[in-house]
Amino acid sequence: MSLTTQTIEALIKLAIVAGGVMTAAMYLVLVERKMAGWIQGRLGPNRVGIPLTKIRLFGLGQPVADALKLILKEDVTPAHVNRRIYNLAPLIIMTAAVSVFAVIPFGSIIPGEGLGRENPIPLVVAPGIDVGMIFVFALSSIAVYGVILGGWASNNKYSFLGALRSSAQMIAYELPLGLGLLGVVLATGSLQLEKVIGVQADTGIWFALSQPLGFVVFVVAAFAEAARLPFDLTECEQELVAGFHTEYSGMRLVLFLTAEFIHMITAAFLIVILFLGGWHFWGLTGGSEDAVTWLGAIVRIVVFMIKILAVILFFMLVRWSWPRFRFDQLMNLAWKMMLPLGIVNLIAVAIAVEMSASAGASLPWIVYGWIVAVVAWMVTAVCSPLMTDNTARVGDATVGAPLEKAG
Amino acid sequence: MRHDDPAVTWVEEPKLGLAGKMYLPLFVQGLAVTTKHLVSRKVTISFPEERPEIGNPLIYRGVHRFNKDDQGRVKCVACFLCATACPAHCIDIVGIESPWPDREKYPESFQIDELRCIFCGMCEEACPVDAIELTSLFDLTGRSREEMIFDKEKLLSVYDQTKDAEPMKSKSLGGTV
Known part of the structure; x- marks a missing residue:
């Protein structure tokens, strides 16, 4: 070749x-x-x-x-902006959003014979990249620069506050996202996204089944990373007009909005690849080492796309189901709930991988994974780190109901 | 208002039970509500193709009409009660001596500015002979302000247009006419 x-x-x-x-x-x-x-x-x-x-x-x-x-539409550049950074920000966010798809597979493989090739062609732009997941994470971190620079260069308090919130949120949720991912990395022993799907296809057990806790942590963090409701504090209209892209209009605004949607698509791809088996479906698609016919390849692509669409529809349904978190609640959720849960999951997976040859993919280990998830969830619920004391206070003394009782 | 004002009632937050703290039941509840709405019947009416249903034409307040009596004459006796009652001052009447023996006056001209009208129905209430009524025509449009000043002929034509669909209100309400 x-x-x-x-x-x-x-x-x-x-x-x-x-x-x-x-x-x-x-x-x-x-x-x-x-x-x-x-x-x-x-x-x-x-x-x-x-x-x-x-x-x-x-x-x-x-x-x-x-x-x-x-x-x-007219592309207005306000007079008070820092022009160079203002123009650069949407480009950064868009480039980062699209480049992620270099390592994300959009199917399995297609047979190469009909196309004059000896080996089957993998359906990913850059196949076999060993740092796949790190690449995805690096680029999604760069996307934060687009947000921060855009908000900063706009020279507008709403943009600025939106950008600040966004950066705090992204940094906070990158950790649980990474911890959720680490469980998968431990179980597969690879950072390559194709291999992650391959392991799930060969064992027939999706990681959502064997690591439910990691799945929950990852999905919640993915919602926050994509800045979707209930975590869209970066641009909550009631408080910040439109957040970091308040001053943008026309084509640059399109870049921001499209990039946000692409973030959601990326999140859906990652959830499906890491936890929902990618193109695998029981009895339909076969293992990762099997020879693939054209029909098989198309079936795999269809299964994959259906799963991704389902996840995206879930994203959209969630948007109208729950109210937005308050910012302190958002931070509490990240640092006091998602981070510990992620660590618990990581340790549980590490024990499973160390003790079993099948990397935690046999039935007793699945049961173990679920027990860990349920127990950890219960413990967090009882300790309830998310509870905030909203009692009215004047100085140090509480006012209201307790004071009334005392008097 | 001070916090120790006796008029202030302090309400304590309800304590969350275990189910509430677990978050999952609430999570499912939220999803169930949105899913229910997702598949439920939609309330949108695609307007020009579909027409909304007027619940009760007898109490609907749309475009005015000028009722005719059984001899086809205008019912109005030019008493000016509607113009007096009108809070928007949109009724303009010129009354002259009636050619008929059953009343003293009748309107030579009768104009309603539909753009000024607030469709409150006061004229209808005020009218002693049920000459002016509000129909259930709601999609009133015009190309100019002049066009939207309805004169006697136009108001009578609204009656001709709607008399079959909407009988005179007072009769079906057990009124005098």
Whole structure:
């Protein structure tokens, strides 16, 4: 295999991933608006179809109309901003958001024979990267720079507060996210995302089943990292207008919004790959070492995409289900609950991996994982570190009901 | 207001039980509510294609109409009670001597500025002969301010348009006419 074919292959995959992710982000906006409408008893956008005709197509033309509107809108740069950083910030966040997909597989493998190749072609832009997960984490940390720089350069108190909150939140939740991930890394012995799926496919046990605690910690932290409700303090409209992108408009705003949606897609991909078995489904897809036919490859891709869509729909359902956390509650949740739970999970997995040859993937170890999860959860619930004392106080003395009783 | 004001009632937060502290029951509760709404019937009416249902036309306050009596004459006796009652001052009446023996006056011109009107229904209440009524036509539009000043002919035509769908209110309400 020469360098050129490799390059061409990578470019084709790149086109598929970049195009697919951008289109998905566009249409997920529509899905989100539809879901919001349905949950609120409305119909959601359903008018825009093919332009200049009466055909409506359930509003499928809406994303195109939205994109056109945003592209054609005036891009205002306020006079008081730090122009260079202001222009750089959306680029940073967008680049980081899209580059993550270099190591994230979007399927299993496709057979290479029909395409003039001896070996099957893995469906990931950069296959076999051993630092896959570290790469993902590094880039998602860089995305925080986009937020902070954007908020700082805007020279606006709302943007600034949004950026500050965002940075605190991202840093706080990166730890539980990493701890949730470490359990998986311990159990698979690899940082390569394809291998993580491979292990789950071969044992047939998804990590969500064998490490429920890690799964919960990871999902909660992923919500916070993607800044989705109930953790969207970075841009809560009631307090901060729009948070760090208050001053942005036109195409730069699109970059921010799209990047946020891509973060959600990335989070969904990671949840599915790390904990929900990737492209694996019992009785449908076979193991990671099996030879793959075209049909098998397509089945794997379909299974994978269905899982990701399900996770994204869950993200959207959650958005309308629970109120936003207060900022101190958010921090309490990260440092007093998610971090200890993550450590407990890590230790439990470490013990399981050390004691069993199957890396914690046999039935007694699954039971063990669930017992650990339930016990840890109960203990946290009883200690309730999330409880805050909201009694009214004047100075050191409480006022209100207790004072009344005393008097 | 001071915190030791006797008018202040202090309420203590309810203590969370174990289920509340576990968070999961509340989590499921929240999901169940949104899922229920997700699949429930939607209340949106796609307006131009679907029309909303007017609950009770007898008490709906839409565009005015000018009722006719059984001989096809205008019922109004130009008493000015509606114009007096109107809080928006949108009714303008010119009354002259009636050509008919059963009343002294009748309106030579009768104008309602539908743009000034607040659709409160006071004119309808005030009218002693049930000549003016509010219909259930709600989607009133016009291209100019002049067009939205309804004169006697237009108000009578609203009656012709709606008399079959909406019988005179007073009759069905057990009124005098």
